[in-house]
Amino acid sequence: MEFGPHLMLAVLEGAVTAAVLSLTAVGLSLVFGVMRVVNVAHGEFFMLGAVLAWWIAGAFGGHAALGFLAALVVAPLAVGAMAVLADIVILKRIGYDPERTIVATIGLLYILQQVTLMSYGPEARPVAAPFNTRLALPWVEWGEAGPALYWPWGLSITSYKLAVIGAAVAVLVGVWAVMTRTRIGLVMRATQLDRDMALAFGIPVERVYALVFGFGAALAALAAVLIVPISQAHYLMGGDPLLLSFIVVIIGGLGSLPGTVVAALLIGLSDGVISVFFSPTLAKILATLLVALVLVFRPQGLFGARAA
Amino acid sequence: MTTKDGAKRGTTRRGALATLAGGAAAASLPLWARYTHAQSAEPIRIGFQVHRTGIGAAYGRWYDRTTQAVVEKINAEGGINGRPVEIIAEDDGTDPKRGAEVVEKFANQHGCDIAFGTLFSHVVIGSAPRAGELKLPYFVVSEGHHVASGMLNRYTLQPGITDVKSQVQAMAPYVAGNLGKKVTMIFPDFAFGHDHRDYFTDAIEAQGGQVLAHIAIPPTETSFTKYFPKIPRDTEVLYHVMVGPAVLTFVKELGEFFGPSAPALFGFIDSLEAVDIASPGLEFLEGSYFWEGNPRYAQSDQTIYDKAYREAVGVDGNGASVSDPKDVSTYAHMFGCWETLYVVKAGMEAAGYQAPADRGKLIEAVEAMTEMPEGYAHPQGAKLFNGKTHQVFGHQYISQVKDGRLVRVHTTSIDDGAYPDEVDYTKHPL
Numbered sequence: 012m013e014f015g016p017h018l019m020l021a022v023l024e025g026a027v028t029a030a031v032l033s034l035t036a037v038g039l040s041l042v043f044g045v046m047r048v049v050n051v052a053h054g055e056f057f058m059l060g061a062v063l064a065w066w067i068a069g070a071f072g073g074h075a076a077l078g079f080l081a082a083l084v085v086a087p088l089a090v091g092a093m094a095v096l097a098d099i100v101i102l103k104r105i106g107y108d109p110e111r112t113i114v115a116t117i118g119l120l121y122i123l124q125q126v127t128l129m130s131y132g133p134e135a136r137p138v139a140a141p142f143n144t145r146l147a148l149p150w151v152e153w154g155e156a157g158p159a160l161y162w163p164w165g166l167s168i169t170s171y172k173l174a175v176i177g178a179a180v181a182v183l184v185g186v187w188a189v190m191t192r193t194r195i196g197l198v199m200r201a202t203q204l205d206r207d208m209a210l211a212f213g214i215p216v217e218r219v220y221a222l223v224f225g226f227g228a229a230l231a232a233l234a235a236v237l238i239v240p241i242s243q244a245h246y247l248m249g250g251d252p253l254l255l256s257f258i259v260v261i262i263g264g265l266g267s268l269p270g271t272v273v274a275a276l277l278i279g280l281s282d283g284v285i286s287v288f289f290s291p292t293l294a295k296i297l298a299t300l301l302v303a304l305v306l307v308f309r310p311q312g313l314f315g316a317r318a319a
Numbered sequence: 320m321t322t323k324d325g326a327k328r329g330t331t332r333r334g335a336l337a338t339l340a341g342g343a344a345a346a347s348l349p350l351w352a353r354y355t356h357a358q359s360a361e362p363i364r365i366g367f368q369v370h371r372t373g374i375g376a377a378y379g380r381w382y383d384r385t386t387q388a389v390v391e392k393i394n395a396e397g398g399i400n401g402r403p404v405e406i407i408a409e410d411d412g413t414d415p416k417r418g419a420e421v422v423e424k425f426a427n428q429h430g431c432d433i434a435f436g437t438l439f440s441h442v443v444i445g446s447a448p449r450a451g452e453l454k455l456p457y458f459v460v461s462e463g464h465h466v467a468s469g470m471l472n473r474y475t476l477q478p479g480i481t482d483v484k485s486q487v488q489a490m491a492p493y494v495a496g497n498l499g500k501k502v503t504m505i506f507p508d509f510a511f512g513h514d515h516r517d518y519f520t521d522a523i524e525a526q527g528g529q530v531l532a533h534i535a536i537p538p539t540e541t542s543f544t545k546y547f548p549k550i551p552r553d554t555e556v557l558y559h560v561m562v563g564p565a566v567l568t569f570v571k572e573l574g575e576f577f578g579p580s581a582p583a584l585f586g587f588i589d590s591l592e593a594v595d596i597a598s599p600g601l602e603f604l605e606g607s608y609f610w611e612g613n614p615r616y617a618q619s620d621q622t623i624y625d626k627a628y629r630e631a632v633g634v635d636g637n638g639a640s641v642s643d644p645k646d647v648s649t650y651a652h653m654f655g656c657w658e659t660l661y662v663v664k665a666g667m668e669a670a671g672y673q674a675p676a677d678r679g680k681l682i683e684a685v686e687a688m689t690e691m692p693e694g695y696a697h698p699q700g701a702k703l704f705n706g707k708t709h710q711v712f713g714h715q716y717i718s719q720v721k722d723g724r725l726v727r728v729h730t731t732s733i734d735d736g737a738y739p740d741e742v743d744y745t746k747h748p749l
Contacts, residue, residue, distance in 0.1 A: 017548050020544070020545075020548055021545065021548075024542070024544050024545050028542070128372060132376070133371065133372045133373070133376030133377075133379075134376060134377055134380075134564070134593075135564030135565060135567070137567055137568075137598070139599060143599075143600070145575050145578050147578055164552060164577070164580060165547060165548060165550075165576050165577065165578075167575065167576065167578055169575055241542070241568065242541045242542060242565065242568050243541075243564070243565060243567060243568055245564045245565075247373075247564075248541070251541070283545060286545045287545045287546075287548060291537065291540070291545070291546075292537075
């Protein structure tokens with residue numbers, strides 16, 4: 012494939028990765044920013060979103076879009092509710108102590124993963140996309156008669172992949188609006204800045220924590236519902252998003268939403284471009300190297316306000 | 320817990336079918352009389368190493384069903400040397416390290432007579448050395464060339480399924496003669512895929528063709544479009560073989576990448592094992608070709624043996640479970656479990672196997688085997704076993720997708736897949 016179309020394909024594929032990754036990572040970052048909890052089970056909430064999407068989409072007959080839409084609404088709510096429950100039952104009991112929450116969420120990771128294995132099974136199952144048209148993309152060629160459009164072999168995207176990118180942007184704008192323009196966002200930011208002061212002003216911090224934990228998990232589940240028509244639901248699918256989300260959150264700055272989004276774009280696009288032109292392994296190596304460099308030279312992350 | 324699960328599943332109505340089929344077959348067996356001389360009523364314990372979880376889970380599910388079915392049939396026919404067969408299943412997690420531990424458990428904890436089962440080549444390669452050290456006969460159903468290459472040991476045998484080297488060598492003349500000579504290969508990046516890469520490249524060159532590019536994909540990959548631009552523009556045939564939970568995504572993205580202007584596609588059915596050919600997004604496969612170890616769809620000239628085997632395992636004419644048409648089998652591979660356990664039975668009876676002390680005799684008895692005629696014990700077709708390399712050779716099938724079904728268009732001869740011996744395990748000590 013020629014360089015131009017090849018790069019365009021790489022960027023498009025990278026944009027889909029970045030879109031899903033930014034949703035997942037924003038969830039993780041939010042939980043860390045507000046609660047100072049490193050949620051190792053975040054990838055399993057992602058996986059639960061995909062598995063529930065398969066289950067819900069299967070329960071609906073009729074057009075594929077109907078089941079998918081239901082999944083898009085119900086799966087994040089259900090996963091969010093589950094996370095709220097986990098917060099009340101587990102995290103609250105151990106007082107949000109940083110070390111103990113890490114161990115507790117590792118335990119939660121295994122419980123969620125193994126319960127899914129025992130109930131849903133080890134198979135990868137597909138969810139039908141609500142719409143999926145292959146869109147061949149043109150490329151400009153400078154011929155003797157001036158610029159001309161042609162359609163290179165393989166340069167294409169599907170309408171669904173474009174929709175994933177669009178949906179992710181819309182959700183991120185929504186999250187930003189909630190955080191900056193609403194009362195609940197104000198309360199969250201207040202809790203993030205100073206927990207004790209927020210408590211003194213009568214903010215029900217524990218309820219805010221439960222809400223944030225649920226909201227973060229719901230974002231991961233939403234990302235999974237969006238990606239599942241492309242890549243299928245599988246009980247081990249939570250590993251990669253967890254690792255990439257951590258990478259993104261560390262690079263962007265723990266707790267910083269704009270930083271997370273920028274880092275997700277950086278990692279997603281570079282993953283797409285590097286794995287297309289070189290190898291997917293090299294893309295992972297470079298991402299990990301970048302994390303190491305950030306930790307050494309700018310431990311607070313690119314956009315982090317203070318040392319985490 | 321796993322054993323209990325397996326046993327429970329075995330007593331469904333599939334069980335009843337197997338018993339009926341078994342009863343009919345048993346009546347024709349001439350060896351009934353010798354069972355009365357059995358010296359022990361203890362069951363023969365076969366450790367079944369199975370991919371219940373991990374990337375091989377779909378294969379594991381069907382290897383399990385096939386194994387349960389054939390054991391019921393063998394037991395209904397009088398067992399082995401008059402003793403019933405008991406399967407002790409352990410999940411290897413499609414993981415080489417766990418695989419070796421499972422083999423160890425079979426030998427030391429469960430007191431198994433032999434170990435049997437697993438598919439994924441890295442698990443076999445990880446487990447076989449331990450089986451050799453424990454002197455535990457290890458019958459694999461794996462397809463990899465690692466048995467016949469001499470990499471493993473005297474206690475590891477593959478008598479129920481042909482190896483990749485033999486398969487691809489038999490495919491190359493058909494690909495070069497009917498589809499094209501400029502080939503690009505896409506394969507999973509581990510031992511099994513490397514067998515494809517090495518042996519098909521040689522085989523197609525021997526046919527005057529060439530491989531333009533090798534594209535290796537990690538078996539745990541979940542998104543594939545990024546690999547496809549590496550396919551050279553002048554590719555005439557795209558040769559694809561993929562494994563793991565994301566095979567459906569792989570094939571779908573392949574179709575989305577090419578759109579209407581694809582090269583000829585030749586795939587190993589591994590890319591679509593346990594996946595319905597009629598899934599949305601796979602319409603582009605119409606007219607493309609697949610290697611099949613055993614034709615998934617019942618063909619118009621279906622043998623009585625294939626019919627009986629399908630019924631016993633509980634597979635319908637479309638290669639799916641009779642109880643759930645969406646549960647598509649790994650039909651091109653799982654016959655290997657059926658045939659391997661019949662080879663074990665024949666080997667144990669020829670060796671007069673009584674106890675683990677006779678394990679060496681069992682190895683020698685299997686090594687002495689040669690021709691295996693098509694029949695109820697070998698429903699996939701006739702086979703020729705090579706005792707020196709511990710590898711069986713057989714017919715391969717090429718099918719074309721027509722109206723959303725795989726229709727067999729070519730059957731290779733056993734000779735098409737033959738190659739010179741690379742090892743003589745019989746010279747290794749027992």
